[in-house]
Amino acid sequence: MVKVYLKYLKLHLKSVMQYKLSFILGFISQFFVFFASYFVIISLFEKFGSIKGFTVYEILFTFAVVNIGFSLNEVFARGVDNFDHFIKAGKYDQLLLKPVNIFLQVLGSDINFLKLSKLLQSIVILIIALVNLDIDWSVFKVLIILNMIAGAFCVFLGVFILNAAYCFYTVEGLEVRNVLSYGGREMAQYPVSVFKKEFATFFTYVIPFAFINYYPLLYFTGRESNILLVFSPLIIILFVIPCYYIFNISSRKYLSTGS
Template sequence: MKLYGKYIEILFKSQMQYRTSFWLLAFGQFLIPFSVFAGLYFMFERFGQIKGWEFSEVALCFSIIHMSYALSECFARGFDSFSALVGNGDFDRFLVRPRSTVLQVLGSKFEFSRVGKLVQSIIVLGWAVSQQLADWTMLKGLVLLFMIVSGVFIFTGIFILAATMCFWTVQGLEIANIFTDGGREMAQYPLNIYQKWVTRFFTFIIPFGCVNYLPLLYLLDKTTGNPLPYMLAPIAGILFIVPCLLVWHVGVRHYRSTGS
């Protein structure tokens, strides 16, 4: 972790060399999800609710997913841009260093300008929480934090899987965006508004439902029966990283060096 902290320090200093550019980019990152949230507002203004979900409830779901995505983009960006390391042969240097390739790729790039998205998500989260009639307790606050962490692990896992494909394709595949950008857009709504096969896929294969739906029911006092499974559902999102790392190590073993 000391080495990881050093990576963060070095890349933060390098990005702050052009502060005006950094803050303009961060402001742009703030506006992008804000425009999406505005579209969400106008949709509910027109239809009132979606399958029993009120605007403030969906806004809570929206903020959790976008916060998770912003944090993952910031700290796992190295995997998202991994194809450049393979294409240029720079990954060869990672293999001869006495540190994990996962740690080195994580530390190869950080996007601190994503703080704009993060701030926007925090604002929406604060407003959405204030609008809920459910009683908020410390336990619910911990579950909320747990949901955000779980979402970060899911998006990071998807970035890792997308990066692993580069060992065979060299260039990154756009199909991965279906599960990153597409997953974010899908998961900003409670999962039960979709068809059953979508709900099942994004619960048992890519466990977004364990972040944006099951624990959300607990936060809003909509659970039936024992609330413990709803509270512990985000564990599935954290465990999602395990098979992703296993696939990554398989990909590393099949990597063909450039020989340069």
């Protein structure tokens, strides 16, 4: 399985290398587009000192973690995000014919190296935030960052899979799907405690953003010392696995569009 995926990766890399200038221009333009999203945080904190007790570098830290996870999805799981193309164009039939796991084929169908630009910027912001935060470093603190990034990656992967699953019913991926993916990213950049109660509850128990941007943050910044919080992002697994099953069950509903 890994071998097949690596082959896909190589093919996509080769095709990108055919248009080097276009890639570089795209990379630069991604850089500017992403700039807008943390410019909001910087200019708001220029006016206000803190948001519900969180400082600018704490928010930049969650921003970076969430965006590292999100942009990893944009690079590697773009096929899942654009899944409606398979259904609309009838290409899903092709996937069914090949003796490789369907999900792997979807993942391999598109790898968007341009979004590495966002990933890179997010890592830079993470480093800036870490340098400016006053952290009592320990092994757990390093581990928690990795857990948070893995959690952020998984939670958005789950959302993208759900979006793909409902394309089996609607054929077209309506704009509604952006609510949980792009809208979700927008709000996951702030700890859920910033939002109103009903909202926060939904994004704790239904879409578990709280386990990547709130509970681990409490431990990381020293507000809580319960060691269990280090592993709180692992709860995301309880979210991703059902998403995958929903996708598989929905795929049985597939009727070819025949075009």
